[in-house]
Amino acid sequence: MATGDLPTETTVCIAGCGPAGAMLGLMLARAGVEVVVLEQYPDFFRDFRGDTIHASTLQVLEELGLLEGFEQLPQQRTTSITMMTDEGTLTLGDFSRLPGRFQALSMVPQWDFLNFITAEAERYPSFTLRRLVEVTGLIEEDGAVRGVHYRGRGEHGDEGELRALLTVAADGRHSTVRRASGLPIVEFGAPMDVLWYRIAKQNGDPDGSFARLTSGRFLPMIDRGTYWQGAYTMPKGTFAEMKARGIESLRDDLQRAMPFLAGRLETALRSWNDTGFLEVRVNRLRRWHRPGLLCIGDAAHAMSPVAGVGINLAIQDAVATANLLAEPLLEGLVTERDLARVQHRRSLPTRVTQRIQLNVQRQLIPATLEITSTTTVPPALRVLTRIGPVRRLFSRFMAIGIRNEHVRPMRSAGLSRRGDAPVVDQSNHLRTEAR
Template sequence: MSETETTRTTTCVIAGGGPAGAMLGLMLARAGVDVTLLEKHADFLRDFRGDTIHPSTLQVLDELGLAEAFHRLPHHKAYTFTAMTDRGEVRLADLRKLPGKYRYIAFVPQWEFLNMITAEARKYPNFHLLMNAPVTDLVRRDGAIRGVRYRGEDGQEHEIRAELTVAADGRGSDVRRAAGLEPKEFGAPMDVVWFRLPREAGDPDDPFLRLSAGYIMVAINRTTYWQLAYVIPKGGFGKLRARGAGELRRTVKGLLPFLDGRVSGLRDFDEVGVLQVAVNRLSRWHLPGLLFIGDAAHAMSPIFGVGINLAVHDAVAAANIVGPALLRGEAPEELLARVRRRRWAPTMITQAVQRVVQRLVIGRALKGRRAPAPPDVSRLPVISGLARRFIGLGVLPEHVRLPLSKTGSQHVDR
């Protein structure tokens, strides 16, 4: 990467250091592409983000030689998923019968995952990571996007010129806004309130869904604590907060009686996070010199926890398809279009399934109606197999095709 005081030049600049951006940066760097990754925050330490690493993504890490490093991170393996209804317990998915090496979902704090990916990428001299670097605008030249402008740690505006700019900066994408693109919104009936409570010996082991008329909660085992997702009607956080933390404590106690002695730890709303759920996607994921992937291209509902995995597999597909051209210093628009075509079906199908669940289960439950009980898939082999593959592997799992180059294999100590 060449540079002056305010201008840098690279082959590919990626805006957004989330799962999609970090994975793409690593794959391009190990192949020998000069790549610069911009992250607008000072670190990756943000709570209540997508922390579910599914078998398909574990396989990608294996193909990159990172499986052992990943499994050294603090994590919890989940093999089955159940729904607890007012009428009893129902098995939703059993991943132990999946094909392949990995038959579980690993719950890992996202900052640990991102630190691991970027630490591996920084071993390559052609990878450059800039923190505290929010994108402010796009660089346009000859009818194409040729890089970004960003605000540096010095508070000044800088410019990075690149053959390809990739927007991987999430559902509130600054790059998308600068490009003047708007995603199509499909709507969602709910938002999600996240919080933690201590976990004790004798508690359930695997994550589960608690479903009741008017109430939905998801409980995720994080080894020493429960990460709890309380699903509320869209835009309902203000009303929930007005009723006070005591009302939230009573709701948790009523839905999950085994937490009775621990809800006192939920003292006020400063201890919760709120996810404003959106389901949307761009109809066009590219412009000349610009590609959108991950949540910047398609925001996913938290249903099934697959958002992080779709983002990672977008990145793998982009690297496989565009990487060889970037090694020649090119990024033809027809290749960018191929990325969109490759990832369109898994995005559309996954969102369609999420929207059905939102309408038939979540929407009905939040309105106080008795939602249809999920089927016990253990008694339905065909549905069981489909559910297992959909949750564990997704619609179109990607594999690493872009090889490690001789140039990219020259690790450096940093």
């Protein structure tokens, strides 16, 4: 794709169209703010990146009037997360007693979710998504960020600049923009890494998603309708060792833990190419912003897979950003104080969520992965699954999180969609000076 049709100037440039970038793009466009989202890949059909749409996101979709459309997407709904242990079935998350409108977790392939959000965003004239455009660096003048340098990744591969009043880094855990900004990140470490794989489903398989816990193995299995999206959790740094033992070692482990998979593993896992490796990282920025630049989602804070909340936190960041910045953006003046408000709003939920994840990692993961005795349920897991109030609290943490964001009503001006007459004057001056 040629990047020649990209504007040279906009109000907001968002690097990356994952959950954070897509949702922020939609909400700003809906408020009438001109926004350009740059995404390096041609589509969203990439490796598995998580499916869990929790109550907090369902609430946002309802507030945006998108719940009905969302419900048409292929999805599995579950009211609980069960763990199959050698001692019987434990319920880790029970969403049936959550407060509020939503008492279930929806599992939706991330590509369907992102296609849905961006299709909705494209109905607004001030929204532009350009795929196959990689952000390579930042335009900096007088100590402020004034936009991005980019490179087309298609056949043309042309380079260019997009100037913006505000640049948002929503380019994920390996963020190029964050690196270019020089904002320091704090790493918290994780005791495990994860290997992802797929196996076709068959009649007689367990019903719905679950996690298998057995001697030294913790194996989440996500029901994707026609196939299982499986996760193999391993102690950090042991993948090379495992690879040296050959793919048969993975097949043998899976077959031992889940005998119902017999007969399918040879075809599903022929080589390591049939698996995807996730290096688990937990980190966050001390400061999420510089003049003209804001980092959100995984670019600001990579989350542990514990409780499957990364997508939902990224969306909460996007909602808070749109709530707090749409007005200043429409006025054409965004100060560092405005950007600091976003960090101030989202910092507490991020820190508390990571603290809980790190505690669970510390208490449960080594105990789970290093078990060799016949007892396979670590004591901390017994507490989490068997003591009602603790289980309810953990379920609420997963589904709703801390400090829920609600979509703020916007100026009616932003309601115009493609085909309607434009009602918002977008001739913003690109200013970022202090207010």
